[in-house]
Amino acid sequence: SAKPEEMPEDVWDKIKDHPCYSEEAHHYFARMHVAVAPACNIQCNYCNRKYDCANESRPGVVSEKLTPDQALRKVVTVANEVPQLSVLGIAGPGDSCYDWKKTKATFDAVAKEIHDIKLCLSTNGLALPDHVDEIAQMNVDHVTVTINMVDPEIGAKIYPWIFHQHKRYTGVEAARILHERQMLSLEMLRARGILVKVNSVMIPGINDDHLLEVNKWVRERGAFLHNVMPLISAPEHGTHFGLTGQRGPTAMELKALQDKLEGGAKLMRHCRQCRADAVGLIGEDRGQEFTRDQLPGQI
Ligand code: SF4
Ligand code: SF4
Helix, strand or coil: CCCCCCCCHHHHHHHCCCCCCCCCHHHHCEEEECECECCCCEECCCCCCCCCCCCCCCCCCCCCECCHHHHHHHHHHHHHHCCCEEEEEECCECCCCCCHHHHHHHHHHHHHHCCCCEEEEEECCCCHHHHHHHHHHCCEEEEEEECCCCCHHHHHHHCCEEEECCEEEEHHHHHHHHHHHHHHHHHHHHHCCCEEEEEEEECCCCCCCCHHHHHHHHHHCCCCEEEEEECCCCHHHHHHHCCCCCCCCCHHHHHHHHHHCCCCHHHHHHCCCCCCCCEECCCCCCHHHHCHHHCCCCC
C-alpha cells in the first residue's frame, strides 16, 4: 500500500499493517479491543462514567467488562474466527495506564498465546510515565494519548478533577499536572522508540481554536499523527458542561480545523471512533458476535 508522502520510512514500516493508521491496511487487517480497564484517574467533562472512555470509543454504548482471564479467552476465540486479527487494543472503558495491573496481565497473557499480535493502548497520559519501561518491554509499539489542551486555564474547563499519587486535585492545578504528565509521556515514549498518536476531542467554544497550539506542541514532541475527533453531543455527555449542555462541532467546522493541522493529521480521516470492546475490520463492528455468553467454556 502507498506511503503518505510526509511520513518517514521507519514510521511507515511500523504502521502499515495497523488498521487504525493506514487507509489500506484497514481493509485487510482487523483489530479488537477488550474492556479490561474500568477505573479512571481523571474526570473529563464530556464523560459519563456509565459508558466507555469517550476518548477512543463511540459514546453511549456500554462495553462488556472482562477480567484479564476472560479477555484472553475472548482474544483466542476471535483470533481463530477472524484470521485478519492483527492488533489487540486496550482503550478503557476507563484508563488503561491507571488500571495498569489488568492491562498488563491481559497483554502478558495474550502475547504468550499469540506471538505475532501487535499490542496497542490508549490513555489520558496521567499515569503513563510510571509504566513506560514496562510498556517498552512488552513490545507495545503504538500508544495513543488523548490531549485536549496545553493551557491549564483551558484545561480547567474540560477537567474538573484528577487523581494523582493518592491525591485529588481540582481546577487549574489539576489541569497543570495533567498537562505536564502528558508532555512527559510524549517525551518518554519518544525516547524509547514507541510511536505515539495524539487524539484530541474538539469542543466548540472551549478548545476548538486552541487545538492548533496543541498540534504544535505534540508534533514538537514527536507524535507521528494528530487525530481530531468531534465531541459527540448526547444529552448524557453534556451535563458536566452546564445546564444547557455542550454542542459538538459541525462536519464543516471539523473539516476546517483538520485542514489547518499539520503533520499526518490527514491520515486518520478514514478512522471512526471505536468502542472499547470492538472487534473486526474498522467500520464492520462484530463485537456483538463475541460477547462472553457466546464464547466456548465457562468464563
Ligand atoms: Fe471518561 Fe476517558 Fe475521560 Fe476517563 S479519560 S473521564 S474514562 S473520557
Ligand atoms: Fe486503534 Fe486506538 Fe484501539 Fe489502538 S487503542 S487499536 S489505535 S482504536
